[in-house]
Amino acid sequence: MKRLDRHKTLADYRQQMDQCVKCGVCRAHCPVFGEEGREAVVARGKVTLAHALLNKEIEPDPLLSENFSKCLQCGKCVRRCPTQVPVDDIVLAARREIVARRGQSLFGRSLTSLLRRPRLMHLLAGSARRAARLLFRRVPQKSGLRLRFPAPFIDRQRSLPALAKRPFRRRHPEFIAGQPDQPIIALFTGCMVNYLYPEIGEGALKALAALGFNVIIPKDQGCCGLPALSAGDGTSASELAARNLRAFGEHQPDQIVTLCASCHSGLTHHFKDLGPDYEALAERVVDINDLLVSQGLEEVLQQLPQATQKPKVTVHTPCHLRNSGLDEPPKKLLAALPTIELVKMNKANACCGLGGTFSVHHYQTSRQLGAAKANAVKESGADLVATACPGCIMQLQDSLDQADLPQRACHVLELVGEALEEKS
Ligand code: SF4
Ligand code: SF4
Numbered sequence: 001m002k003r004l005d006r007h008k009t010l011a012d013y014r015q016q017m018d019q020c021v022k023c024g025v026c027r028a029h030c031p032v033f034g035e036e037g038r039e040a041v042v043a044r045g046k047v048t049l050a051h052a053l054l055n056k057e058i059e060p061d062p063l064l065s066e067n068f069s070k071c072l073q074c075g076k077c078v079r080r081c082p083t084q085v086p087v088d089d090i091v092l093a094a095r096r097e098i099v100a101r102r103g104q105s106l107f108g109r110s111l112t113s114l115l116r117r118p119r120l121m122h123l124l125a126g127s128a129r130r131a132a133r134l135l136f137r138r139v140p141q142k143s144g145l146r147l148r149f150p151a152p153f154i155d156r157q158r159s160l161p162a163l164a165k166r167p168f169r170r171r172h173p174e175f176i177a178g179q180p181d182q183p184i185i186a187l188f189t190g191c192m193v194n195y196l197y198p199e200i201g202e203g204a205l206k207a208l209a210a211l212g213f214n215v216i217i218p219k220d221q222g223c224c225g226l227p228a229l230s231a232g233d234g235t236s237a238s239e240l241a242a243r244n245l246r247a248f249g250e251h252q253p254d255q256i257v258t259l260c261a262s263c264h265s266g267l268t269h270h271f272k273d274l275g276p277d278y279e280a281l282a283e284r285v286v287d288i289n290d291l292l293v294s295q296g297l298e299e300v301l302q303q304l305p306q307a308t309q310k311p312k313v314t315v316h317t318p319c320h321l322r323n324s325g326l327d328e329p330p331k332k333l334l335a336a337l338p339t340i341e342l343v344k345m346n347k348a349n350a351c352c353g354l355g356g357t358f359s360v361h362h363y364q365t366s367r368q369l370g371a372a373k374a375n376a377v378k379e380s381g382a383d384l385v386a387t388a389c390p391g392c393i394m395q396l397q398d399s400l401d402q403a404d405l406p407q408r409a410c411h412v413l414e415l416v417g418e419a420l421e422e423k424s
Helices: 010-018 031-036 043-054 062-069 076-080 087-102 106-115 118-130 190-195 198-210 226-230 234-249 261-270 276-283 288-294 297-302 319-323 328-336 363-380 390-402 412-423
Strands: 136-138 145-147 184-188 214-216 255-258 285-287 312-315 384-387 408-411
Touching: 010 043, 010 087, 031 363, 043 062, 043 087, 062 087, 076 087, 076 319, 087 226, 106 118, 106 226, 106 234, 118 190, 184 198, 184 234, 190 198, 190 390, 198 214, 198 288, 198 297, 198 408, 198 412, 226 234, 226 261, 234 276, 255 261, 255 288, 261 276, 261 285, 261 319, 261 390, 276 285, 285 288, 288 297, 288 328, 288 412, 297 328, 297 412, 312 328, 312 363, 328 384, 328 412, 363 390, 384 390, 384 412, 390 408, 408 412
Parallel strands: 184 214, 184 255, 255 285, 312 384, 384 408
Antiparallel strands: 136 145
């Protein structure tokens, strides 16, 4: 009988692995293969390796871990594969298999033990903020920061966002009343909005208030679990999913909105296999851009006064939103804003190169992909590049900083929030 309380194992994907006909179509679409040109890193090669791992024909050694770590989880191979082999999920299952047989890497252990302890995270965020001047220096003329001293796992060249003065969830009460006849929307903040980009959460609250929604921000929610899953730690990912199930189940909201494309994919796609309760939770999860468009925010935005000076804004589509068929809602919200001018960018769907833990393990490859993106932003003539994923914002801003470009990366909700604020 199929167990309902765990992530799928590599064996659960055997049939889908067998569907790979080795046609090599994925070679033309995998960003990592584009940079490295090695068969072991492209989807076809990874399926072959996963198959051999499952059949115990190869051992889970460091080289194998390295090859499976070279996946951005961008899903481009899955979209183009003629037989729809779910290579991104197979890679995650292979990482779990390797961790189960070899144990966690030091990085994986450090990351997941931090994500599983929100209080510790809060404490560390507070200390890092207080020590910010000592630990970080400003990237010249930019909004980002750089580490002053070497730190484990983080490349010193990388620009980082400043920690929030006060985490988003601490700024607001658990319940914010809207109109009594309107639904109750629960906000899934995600770690990045809570600790790094609270302005995204503020924009979301303004947009939800403009539609009269009642909002709950469950205090006991935690990380969505995707970083743990990405590190091959299925146990921690399941624990985090259980925590969120409790936190959101308690309030019985009509819908749960995510502000981050990756959190959306975690809650809707990756945790559904854990059991019927998780499936029921996933059914209530909606991306905020999607919710706002379906509930008529475009009309509200179109009625705002025209700005006299409009910054040019271009859009980057996060892979996780595109894979869920949600490319359009962020663009629709931006197009409805009378405070900006929307401009096109080449390859707006190309992966930014972050890929969660990928950019930590393979910063140079991540940087090369980011450099192409920064160049596309520059060529678009935009002042700002807007997107719908805090992770993409961090990567895009780093890429712009590395290219010494003046443009800034932001979330669609920041621009929506600013426009609504000007009206009030
Ligand atoms: S495109 Fe799909 S079927 Fe073809 S080699 Fe790649 S993974 Fe296999
Ligand atoms: S998910 Fe993206 S990075 Fe990973 S194998 Fe597929 S195309 Fe390559």
